[in-house]
């Protein structure tokens with residue numbers, strides 16, 4: 001039984017405005033045990049490859065900041081000792097969700113991060129973070145390289161990513177994120193479809209003009225589902241009265257209602273709403289997560305490896321939240337299977353008790369870049385792969401046939 005179902009059966013979550021009171025989420029005093037050795041034998045990276053691949057989306061994805069109908073996927077691979085590790089930079093083409101773009105990430109990797117990574121052997125994850133630390137920001141660019149490094153480390157040890165980072169779940173609960181639709185009927189049809197597939201939680205993208213009435217109707221038709229909303233920063237504190245109406249719908253959470261860098265107004269909004277606020281865009285690293293929790297800006301955190309700058313930061317936020325009994329879940333960025341495989345590993349950690357935005361490959365693309373594709377079970381879970389590294393094969397032929405650009409950065413001593 002999933003932890004969510006368990007929490008629901010205990011009757012303590014949806015019925016209780018304060019998720020922290022769920023028995024499953026009581027503060028843990030024990031230290032999180034993790035086999036991931038932050039230190040490893042020094043590894044001389046020989047080459048970094050950056051590649052962009054255009055994958056059409058099965059249908060347009062619309063949020064409060066715009067609509068896209070294809071995804072320019074940014075893959076990075078690194079080579080050492082005859083092995084290749086794969087990562088994904090989750091930046092979009094335009095600076096809307098975040099200031100980073102495919103273009104800024106390419107520049108920062110090409111001119112700063114890859115040269116730093118190639119300049120000397122890298123002795124583990126902590127050393128890689130240190131190598132990047134003097135460059136400010138550009139978390140998605142840093143994370144892309146870090147993901148590739150962690151995949152390489154896992155392959156070299158013949159461990160799965162999940163094993164390497166100390167994951168405890170064999171399967172992870174998943175939900176679906178549904179974009180803004182041209183009509184309410186189209187949204188309702190998608191809600192039905194994804195519930196029938198088994199997804200354990202439905203998240204609706206909202207914006208002014210597509211919010212209260214939409215949520216009311218979905219909730220009326222589905223009184224018992226786990227339902228949440230994501231505003232992607234579309235409101236201000238001046239909308240507080242309007243947002244409070246959402247308290248009527250027994251939502252699991254409201255994600256990022258206000259501006260990305262405003263923890264103060266989020267704290268004010270949380271103090272007058274019973275629905276837990278979940279922060280996404282605002283949480284750019286462990287320090288910001290600590291501030292948000294101390295200020296009461298949110299009660300749930302969405303962790304995205306790209307947004308926070310890599311596994312090391314994602315693990316630190318997880319550990320902080322786990323020790324405080326704050327639920328976390330794994331967000332998504334419409335990744336290809338490569339980024340998705342990393343998300344599955346992250347979501348296998350103990351604190352990820354709420355369903356992640358980790359949908360089946362077929363929810364996004366006609367065909368994915370990995371084999372087998374990610375599938376969702378009829379009871380709304382994704383199996384955590386056990387094979388070495390990502391645990392999926394890379395479909396290099398398919399990647400090559402959709403490649404838009406490739407650049408290689410070589411180390412000095414080949």
Ligand code: OSB
Pocket residue numbers: 097176177230232280331332333334335357358359
């Ligand atoms: O805010 O969580 C978000 C996609 C792109 C950018 C931001 C977000 C999203 C999603 C989709 O909600 C999650 C997914 O299924 O990958």
Ligand code: MG
Pocket residue numbers: 230232255256280281302331
């Ligand atoms: Mg979000």
